[in-house]
Amino acid sequence: MKNIIGIIGLLAVLTGCNNSDRKVQQKDELKEQSLSKEKESHSKESEVSKDRISKEEAVKLAMKQFDAYLPKILKTYDDGVIDLQDPHVGDFTGDGIEDVAIYWNIAPEGGNALIGQGLSLYKNDGHTVKVIAGYEPDYLFAFDTIKNGKIIVEKLEYTEEDGRCCPSIKTKHALTIKGSKVY
Missing domain, CATH: 1.20.5 (Single alpha-helices involved in coiled-coils or other helix-helix interfaces)
Structure with missing residues (x-):
């Protein structure tokens, strides 16, 4: 057992x-x-x-499109020449792909004043870039950054004591993009 x-x-x-x-x-x-x-x-x-195209390739494509459109921009500014073209990369469309914003300004030929400035915004779909909007406000501004899906600019204003070169009032502003409108 x-x-x-x-x-x-x-x-x-x-x-x-x-x-x-x-x-x-x-x-x-x-x-x-x-x-x-x-x-x-x-x-x-x-x-x-x-x-997907690289960030560098996206910038090249956006700059090529910007250069092709530049003569139309310059027509709106008498005797103006491009003074600055500065590309910035970041996702401002919220799709997880880094887009391209080109900050530009126009100066009079032979001068050093700003007679126009703006941003040209290009959506990157991973294969190509396409212009989606332009931003040309009626105030002086500086590009700051692309952060958390937003483009941040600084609105610049002068006090009575400021020299023409150096506005001292700087107010940050997050741009809103709706369709082809930016504000």
């Missing part, structure tokens, strides 16, 4: 170990499947990002 109980006990222990091994094996298989799916997902993401 003791032998039968001993054999049953031994079988119970072996069965329990076998079930335990099976559970560990199932967990390992689930981990492997999860890792495999994760690798597959990263592989697909990297394939998509491989097809």
Whole structure:
């Protein structure tokens, strides 16, 4: 009788170990499947990002489009010449892809005053860039940054004591883009 109980006990222990091994094996298989799916997902993401244009390429495309449109901008400013073209990169359309904003200003030929300035905004869809809006306010401003999906500019104003070169009142303003309007 003791032998039968001993054999049953031994079988119970072996069965329990076998079930335990099976559970560990199932967990390992689930981990492997999860890792495999994760690798597959990263592989697909990297394939998509491989097809995307780089930030540098997006800037080149935007600058090329800006240069082509520049004569039309200059027509609105008598005797004006481009004084500055400064591209900035950041996601201001909220799609996770870095867009391009070109800050520019116009000066009179042979002079050093500003007679016009603005921003040309280009949406990057990952394959090309397309102009979506222009910003030419009726006040002096400076480009600050693209942060948290917003373009930040500084509105510049003069006090009576300020020299023409140096407005001392600077107010930060986050631009809002709706369709082709920027304000």
